[in-house]
Amino acid sequence: ETGVTQSPTHLIKTRGQQVTLRCSSQSGHNTVSWYQQALGQGPQFIFQYYREEENGRGNFPPRFSGLQFPNYSSELNVNALELDDSALYLCASRSSGPGTNEQFFGPGTRLTVL
């Protein structure tokens, strides 16, 4: 069984740029969620994708967008980067259906915005 993988591991961008982060879900999982974890904080839910559609969103502006592909992998795109976007971005996957709310997390992508 392959776990959740994310790329890249680290990324440095400047304010105003755009960034794309990638996630491969765990084998057999069709639902992917993205979280932002600022330093010293718990992860914050950005959005969730199921069957290539966004079906849940946290309190993040529209410049945070995503995609899910037919193989259930996913991308997180952030436009017009701000300094406060510097954080660890976590991807989590799970299978759908009742009793399947356990989420499996990837190692994260550390984004630094200068």
Add this chain to the structure above:
Amino acid sequence: AQRVTQPEKLLSVFKGAPVELKCNYSYSGSPELFWYVQYSRQRLQLLLRHISRESIKGFTADLNKGETSFHLKKPFAQEEDSAMYYCALSGHSGGGADGLTFGKGTHLIIQP
């Protein structure tokens, strides 16, 4: 709005002593509660969930709806328990469309 509060940022106890990590939540419906753990240089992983009522690595947690709490307990701490612990809430049991709401975490240090 749903919220999870972990009042202790850092908790340090001696090996063999009891451990209690506090978690309080705010949610108007019936939440599903979880404890996640992150060991040094490892990814976030599920420790236990309230609906399974299991004991994992000696840890237990009971959902107290009256006090809106989900404290994590272990009677005898071990050095390998040192880690970051996050309490999390899901507002849609089985659905999860709102994602997980996490507390800020408690750094547990077990001293030899």
